[in-house]
Each structure stands twice: as structure tokens, then as C-alpha cells.
Amino acid sequence: GAGVSQSPSNKVTEKGKDVELRCDPISGHTALYWYRQSLGQGLEFLIYFQGNSAPDKSGLPSDRFSAERTGGSVSTLTIQRTQQEDSAVYLCASSLILGRRVNEQFFGPGTRLTVL
Amino acid sequence: DAKTTQPPSMDCAEGRAANLPCNHSTISGNEYVYWYRQIHSQGPQYIIHGLKNNETNEMASLIITEDRKSSTLILPHATLRDTAVYYCIAYSGGSNYKLTFGKGTLLTVNP
Numbered sequence: 001g002a003g004v005s006q007s008p009s010n011k012v013t014e015k016g017k018d019v020e021l022r023c024d025p026i027s028g029h030t031a032l033y034w035y036r037q038s039l040g041q042g043l044e045f046l047i048y049f050q051g052n053s054a055p056d057k058s059g060l061p062s063d064r065f066s067a068e069r070t071g072g073s074v075s076t077l078t079i080q081r082t083q084q085e086d087s088a089v090y091l092c093a094s095s096l097i098l099g100r101r102v103n104e105q106f107f108g109p110g111t112r113l114t115v116l
Numbered sequence: 117d118a119k120t121t122q123p124p125s126m127d128c129a130e131g132r133a134a135n136l137p138c139n140h141s142t143i144s145g146n147e148y149v150y151w152y153r154q155i156h157s158q159g160p161q162y163i164i165h166g167l168k169n170n171e172t173n174e175m176a177s178l179i180i181t182e183d184r185k186s187s188t189l190i191l192p193h194a195t196l197r198d199t200a201v202y203y204c205i206a207y208s209g210g211s212n213y214k215l216t217f218g219k220g221t222l223l224t225v226n227p
Binding site: 004031033035041042043045048050056059091093095104105106107108109110 | 157158159160161162165203213214215216217218219220
């Protein structure tokens with residue numbers, strides 16, 4: 001079946017503009033995660049959604065970042081008034097089973113964001 | 117989740133076994149050891165996980181020491197396509213499902 005898909009694959013924007021990044025998780029996966037990866041760095045957790053529960057936003061770096069997940073499926077990560085330090089690859093992942101210790105996360109290919 | 121320590125880079129000859137070490141000396145009893153890898157320009161890919169016992173799947177084997185303070189990921193016959201950054205993660209799950217990725221080990225498989 002289809003894996004996690006993200007769009008766009010690349011986004012170049014000007015400083016101060018807003019951007020929206022989209023994630024389509026694997027069908028039926030209840031959990032969805034956003035991470036970002038700056039050049040040469042490891043992954044940084046941003047936010048996670050699980051079912052209808054309130055999202056864990058503890059990783060969002062500032063109030064310019066927000067995310068929503070509509071209908072328990074597609075998610076959109078929005079960055080307002082982008083800054084150059086927001087340039088990174090934004091990765092989305094989804095997983096099937098919660099309430100168990102096993103948590104194999106399936107990652108999408110990422111969106112490379114460049115803020116000029 | 118416990119911190120893990122990995123060497124920044126390793127080399128391996130194609131066709132030979134690649135043994136990637138990971139230290140997790142502060143791991144707690146309910147934390148699993150997970151391994152992911154990230155091939156250049158792709159998202160991370162799950163490889164294997166374990167708690168106490170050694171594990172093997174079609175991709176790799178995971179050897180966990182008896183005291184659980186370290187582990188080794190083994191790729192039995194490395195290929196050029198195994199060149200990637202390998203991440204070792206100690207993960208407890210529960211109400212906190214995020215994975216904390218360090219900088220990992222860049223494994224370069226040479227022809």
C-alpha cells in the first residue's frame with residue numbers, strides 16, 4: 001500500500017511569508033508526528049496527534065508554528081512569518097498502534113523548506 | 117528516555133558484516149532499544165527493536181548486552197545501499213510517543 005506522502009517536496013519562500021506543508025499518513029494510522037531536520041543535525045520533534053486527543057505541541061519552537069489534523073487523517077503544518085532559521089527538512093511520520101510499547105513510525109520523504 | 121551514544125562515523129567493506137555500537141548506560145527497565153536509519157535525502161526507516169533478548173529480522177540483528185547498557189546492530193552482509201546514518205534510540209512509549217533522535221552513526225560501505 002501507499003506510504004506516508006508529503007507535499008510539496010521542495011518549497012522556497014521569502015522571509016516573512018507564510019507556508020503550509022501537507023502530510024498524508026498511511027491509511028488507518030491513528031498517530032501522526034511532525035519532525036524537522038536542520039542541515040547536518042538529528043531529527044527534532046515538533047508535534048504529535050493521536051486520534052481525537054489534544055495534540056502534544058511541546059516541540060513547537062515558537063507560536064509561529066501550528067498544525068492541524070483534519071478528520072483524523074491529513075495534517076497541515078503551518079509556519080507564519082517564516083524566518084531563515086526555519087529552513088530545514090520537515091518530516092512527517094505515522095504509526096498504527098498506540099497503548100503498546102512498539103511504536104514503529106513510518107516516515108514520509110520530507111519537505112525541504114528554504115527561506116531566503 | 118535515556119540518552120544514547122554512538123560513534124559519529126564508521127566504514128565497512130561491501131559484503132562484510134557491519135557492527136554498529138550504541139551505549140545506553142542509563143537505560144531503564146521499561147525502555148526498548150530501537151534502531152532507525154536514514155539514507156541520504158530520504159525519511160528515516162525503522163530497522164529493528166529489542167528489550168532484553170537478541171533480535172533478528174530480514175534487515176539486521178540486534179545484540180543487547182545482559183546488563184542492557186549497550187547494544188550492537190549487525191548488518192550481516194553490507195551493501196552499498198546500506199550507506200546511511202544509523203540512529204540508536206532508547207524509547208519507553210507510554211504517554212510519550214515521540215522518538216528522540218541523536219546525531220547517529222554515518223556508516224559508509226565501500227566497494
